Amino acid sequence: xxxxxxxxxxxxxxxxxxxxxxxxxxxxxxxxxxxxxxxxxxxxxxxxxxxxxxxxxxxxxxxxxxxxxxxxxxxxxxxxxxxxxxxxxxxxxxxxxxxxxxxxxxxxxxxxxxxxxxxxxxxxxxxxxxxxxxxxxxxxxxxxxxxxxxxxxxxxxxxxxxxxxxxxxxxxxxxxxxxxxxxxxxxxxxxxxxxxxxxxxxxxxxxxxxxxxxxxxxxxxxxxxxxxxxxxxxxxxxxxxxxxxxxxxxxxxxxxxxxxxxxxxxxxxxxxxxxxxxxxxxxxxxxxxxxxxxxxxxxxxxxxxxxxxxxxxxxxxxxxxxxxxxxxxxxxxxxxxxxxxxxxxxxxxxxxxxxxxxxxxxxxxxxxxxxxxxxxxxxx
Numbered sequence: 001x002x003x004x005x006x007x008x009x010x011x012x013x014x015x016x017x018x019x020x021x022x023x024x025x026x027x028x029x030x031x032x033x034x035x036x037x038x039x040x041x042x043x044x045x046x047x048x049x050x051x052x053x054x055x056x057x058x059x060x061x062x063x064x065x066x067x068x069x070x071x072x073x074x075x076x077x078x079x080x081x082x083x084x085x086x087x088x089x090x091x092x093x094x095x096x097x098x099x100x101x102x103x104x105x106x107x108x109x110x111x112x113x114x115x116x117x118x119x120x121x122x123x124x125x126x127x128x129x130x131x132x133x134x135x136x137x138x139x140x141x142x143x144x145x146x147x148x149x150x151x152x153x154x155x156x157x158x159x160x161x162x163x164x165x166x167x168x169x170x171x172x173x174x175x176x177x178x179x180x181x182x183x184x185x186x187x188x189x190x191x192x193x194x195x196x197x198x199x200x201x202x203x204x205x206x207x208x209x210x211x212x213x214x215x216x217x218x219x220x221x222x223x224x225x226x227x228x229x230x231x232x233x234x235x236x237x238x239x240x241x242x243x244x245x246x247x248x249x250x251x252x253x254x255x256x257x258x259x260x261x262x263x264x265x266x267x268x269x270x271x272x273x274x275x276x277x278x279x280x281x282x283x284x285x286x287x288x289x290x291x292x293x294x295x296x297x298x299x300x301x302x303x304x305x306x307x308x309x310x311x312x313x314x315x316x317x318x319x320x321x322x323x324x325x326x327x328x329x330x331x332x333x334x335x336x337x338x339x340x341x342x343x344x345x346x347x348x349x350x351x352x353x354x355x356x357x358x359x360x361x362x363x364x365x366x367x368x369x370x371x372x373x374x375x376x377x378x379x380x
Contacts, residue, residue, distance in 0.1 A: 017253030018132020021332070024258045025265050025357075032266040044263050054263040058340060061256045063209055063223040068252045069157050070227025071245040076154055079235050089310030090301060091151035094321070097300025098152070098328050099123040099159045102292030106284035115281035118342045120163045121352065122288025124334030126360070127153040128257060130327040133364045140375040144315045149324045152297070160334045161224050168341040169217045176215035180222070183208040187229040196231050196240050218341065257333060264336050267353055276351035277358075285352060289335070289359035290366070294325030323371035329363030331356055 031040045044054045051059075102122035110116045130153055134141060187204045205226040213219035233239035237246075276282055298321050304310040312318070339352045 016132075017257060018126075018128040018130070018135070020254060020258055021126075021128055021261050022132070025261050028262045028265045029267065029269070032268050037268055041266050041268060044266055057256075057259050057263050058337070059213060059219045060209075062260060062337065063220045064248065065252050065256050065260070066161065066220045066223030067205070067227050068223075068245065068248045069154070069161070070224040071230065071241055071248070073154055073158055073224075074227055074230075074232060074241065075235060075245065076151065078232060080151070086311070088151070089304060090312065091148055091155055093304035093310055094148075094297045094301045094325070095152050095155035095159060097296035097298075097303075098125065098156060098293050098325065099163075099296070101296030101299065102288030105292040106288045109280040109284040109287075113280060115279075115284075115343070115348060117167075118281055118284070118339065118352065120160070120167060120338045121335050121342060121356070122285050122292060122331060122359070123156075123163060124160045124331045124338060125153045125156040125293070125328045126330045126332035126334060127157065128253065129330040129332050129360065129364065130367075133327055133330065133368050134371070136368060137371055137375060141371075142315045142320065144313045145320050145324060148313075148316065148321075149327060152324065152328060156328070157334065160338065161221065164218055164338065164341060165221050168338065172216040173214060176211045177217060180208045180211040180215055180217075183211070184225055184229065187226070191229045191231055194231065196233075198230070198240050198244060201226070201230055201240075260333060260337075264340070265353065265357070267350055269354065273351075273354060276347075276354065279351060281348060282351050282355035285331075285335070285355040286359045286362075289329040289331050289356070290362050293329035293363065294322055297325035297328055298322050317374075319374045320371075323367055323374065326363055326367030326370060329367070330360045331363075332360045335360075 031037070034040075045052045048056060103119045106119045106122055107116060110118065127150070130149060131146075134146065134149060183204050187201055187208075190200060205222065208226065209219055209222040212222045227241075230244055231240040233241070235242060237243075277286075298318065301310075301312075301321050302318075305312055312321075335356045336353055339349055339356065343349050343352065
């Protein structure tokens with residue numbers, strides 16, 4: 001199976017970005033629990049125009065991350081793995097199962113409690129980390145497995161975006177929302193008029209972000225809907241969509257996501273941190289990601305193939321799908337992002353982040369060891 005240049009570029013950026021995320025997370029956790037703890041944590045809480053630095057990163061810079069996700073999703077729909085029902089059906093079924101089963105496991109432990117709002121936390125997959133771990137296996141990895149995991153993670157992110165828009169939106173200021181959508185409609189008209197210059201789209205996107213921020217709908221949604229009015233054309237190197245996507249890859253992978261990871265993992269781990277692991281919330285997150293993800297992905301993939309909705313590529317085995325499911329349990333970025341939206345209690349947020357870190361480490365470790373074993377055995 002041949003990989004397109006665009007896919008290879010995306011995969012390599014995500015691979016390097018995933019390894020960088022791992023590095024900065026370790027550094028952040030170290031500083032947050034060192035002699036610099038007070039100053040380090042206080043820095044990220046520094047007030048800038050009424051909001052902390054962390055808040056600006058989460059609501060501002062992450063909108064750019066979501067813009068990139070939207071552009072990648074658009075490309076997948078037009079020219080990639082999601083461009084035909086036949087190609088898209090397997091990762092769609094897998095992603096659906098990988099979101100549903102973890103949420104069910106979480107709700108089974110938390111329904112009716114103060115933490116039931118966290119059901120979206122174990123539904124997410126971190127593209128950068130998952131691909132970063134897969135890349136460590138080198139050339140042994142079948143190209144179809146790389147494509148499957150990438151498509152699965154992109155669809156998963158779309159699912160997380162929908163969950164955020166529907167379940168993590170509180171009071172809506174309809175006037176601001178109407179203005180934001182009005183700007184989007186204007187940009188859509190520019191698109192239909194074949195205006196290729198990116199400047200009006202980017203200026204319009206910033207204004208739309210401001211009104212979306214003040215509408216009650218999470219501002220990062222702006223990035224996704226903006227992506228779909230950026231002119232795609234034939235998707236070639238001269239298209240506005242390609243140019244913007246290509247430009248954003250490195251800043252997102254090497255600046256925005258590392259900043260998000262650093263700001264949101266400066267967790268002061270107390271001596272009694274392990275007591276939080278017995279809470280239904282943390283158990284739901286860990287079991288949802290470590291058990292629910294691979295279970296949901298392989299179960300719904302099998303249902304889809306058995307029912308004739310999709311087919312398993314010749315170069316893929318069910319063992320590969322299970323391994324991809326394990327890597328799908330690396331929630332990290334999106335899981336932490338949803339945690340911040342789901343809860344307001346600082347203690348619950350800290351315990352949730354610890355649970356996400358533990359689950360992501362376990363999922364990455366299990367997925368790496370398992371895939372290394374089956375790929376090495378196959379080669380032998």
